[in-house]
Amino acid sequence: MKEVKILGTGCANCKNTAKLVEEVAKAKGTEINLEKIEDIQKIMSYKLMSTPGVVIDGEIVHAGGVPSKSKVESWF
Numbered sequence: 495m496k497e498v499k500i501l502g503t504g505c506a507n508c509k510n511t512a513k514l515v516e517e518v519a520k521a522k523g524t525e526i527n528l529e530k531i532e533d534i535q536k537i538m539s540y541k542l543m544s545t546p547g548v549v550i551d552g553e554i555v556h557a558g559g560v561p562s563k564s565k566v567e568s569w570f
Contacts, residue, residue, distance in 0.1 A: 495525045496570070501537045501547035502530075508546040510560045515548065518563065524570040 498515060502508030512530055519526045531537060540547065544558035550569055 495527055497529075497551050498526045499529045499531055499547075499549040501540060501542055501549065502532065502545035503534065503537075504530075504532050505545070507560050508532075511546040511548065511556075514560065514563065514566055518566045519570055522567065522570040 496519075498519075500508060500512045500515065502511070508530070512528065515526070516528060537545065537547070540549065540554060542554065542557050546556075546558075546560070547554060548556040548561065548569075555569055556565065
């Protein structure tokens with residue numbers, strides 16, 4: 495199971511990113527534990543300069559804007 499964190503303040507892009515990640519993981523048959531982190535202090539602890547950010551198994555894989563579907567598919 496992959497640990498996935500969506501970092502963002504709850505904006506539309508953050509919600510769309512979370513939805514896309516969930517949909518792609520399900521389509522690929524990958525089990526994930528999805529956590530949405532909206533606390534600005536926690537987000538800053540990742541040294542992320544733009545949101546939404548995606549962290550998979552402790553590694554930042556995306557920052558800023560909604561990632562493309564093909565990019566998300568490459569994570570799983």
